[in-house]
Amino acid sequence: MNRPKEPAVSRAEVEDLLYHEAELLDGWRLDEWLALLTDDAAYYVPPNDKPDADHRYTLFTIADDIVRLRERVIRLKDPNCHAEYPPSRTRRLISNVRVTGSESDAILITANFIVYRYRRNEPARVFVGHYRHRLRRVGGALKFAERRAILDAEELGELGSVSFIL
């Protein structure tokens, strides 16, 4: 009985989720964005020199469990979050969306991203990379159980801080 399972999700549905997420993040609608995450979600940005590493053994740029991720949103909404006040203007373009597999109840997807970040009196900063996410259905809705944003740059260098949600 090794019949391939019906895909639990269509690419169009994944694209809708990613585009909706991009709109929320670029619009700094962070509470609405949190609602797209499962209650045990995690958010990772691996270090530029070890993009495939495990955050338990390797120093990441960001490795948030849901508790710290909610705190990150509290911080980002606070005018005392100096690195993002006034908030950066960001615009993210997402493409090459693919459903790559499934693992127990999770759907694995990848997508490429470009995030342009603008701040007053600063040069534009362009963050290029790919997402590797795990999605899960919660009450019918597709949600992020794990978000992983992997940067292509060899080092952060002039990109500076990753102080917004990538």
Place this chain on the structure above:
Amino acid sequence: MLDPTRHGGFRGLVRDEPTRFQVKREVFVSPEVFEGERRALFDRCWIYVGHASELRNPGDFRTRWVAGRPVIFVRDRQGAMRVLINSCRHRGAVVCREREGNARQFYCMYHGWTYHPDGRLKSVPGEDAYPPGFDKGAMGLVEAPRLEHYRDFYFLNFDRDAVDLKTYLAGATEYIDLVTDQSPSGRMEIISGVQEYDIKANWKLLVENSVDDYHLVATHATWLNYMRNSGVNMAPPKDSGLLLPTKGAGKDLGNGHLTTDNPNYRGRPVARWISVYGEEAKADIDAIRRELVARLGEARAARVADTNRNLVIFPNLVINDGSSVTVRHFYPLGPDHMRVTAWALGPVEETEAQRARRLHAFLTFYGPGGFATPDDVAALECAQQGYAAWRDVEWNDLSRGLTKTDEQTNTDEGHLRVFWRRWRDLMEACA
């Protein structure tokens, strides 16, 4: 090049008087000062290269920039640690372009010269075309003139006549010991994963910022808020006059090195539990504590486990032993631009759970995605923007605590003045 018309060389840049201490903002914007620093500081001082744990096996290497030069930090086939200038003796191309690895040889892709991992020239294509005097034995990769280590922290010096490293480190050795004593075997390791990011600000601002506890309340308001939300008491004791929960010290360690020395309130993986770690971590941290006490005695264990210390090794190495240990160095790419390289450091004996806890604690505060470092970067870049008006607003003030007769606290600026006095002395001696 130095501007020959510059009046008085590098004198008059630091105003050190009984009731005020000021630094001229010109030192953050001037190309002449930047050039002067390369010669007076980075060509004369002991400059951090890397840690022994990064090169475990013969042939292991890391390429990096140190004191403005491309270098190969390598353990040669005989096991000796070396720093080779990463530039072919023939026409200068870098002979190793990988970030890290294990090498049998270094190969110059331009004309194909190869070098042994100890730097000796191994082969030259078409060697017979060179004149008779061509001496392969004298054409190895150039080595940094001096390379010494203290407890696995390797430093180079381009000044052959410099004092030895231990003498140079002076009182800083005691504070490096407090870091390495966290490991039962005295062996700490650089954890994989490097953070390399630029700050569009003068490098000296990061020296100040790394040890300046006065800025915490304003710059790191959101981090303090996160700690409070996590159940950690961040309030200064009532009527204490303090800005932070505990009263720390700012210390002069000699030769321009300085440190804060603060009773801990924000948790330490070795070994002070706070609520952020979760209840399940309590027993484990108690066990780490018991090992410390058994090995070092009650007093020394408390010194290691219950204090936070942000240490500056003059001129550009910072070891922050706080909610985790970070080793970071930085180098100016110009008067208003620095590249920061930062690592996490931990005891080699740590279990998987302990290591994960250390890294989690690290990321809450430190690094380009942490809750604190990005705001430091913003603060430094804001300051640098302000210095565009250096001709109109000439002086920075560092007078906090200047007339105190007892010890300098961590929110005074006595320890910042230690850096500036050393900076002044070396710059004036060079000019």
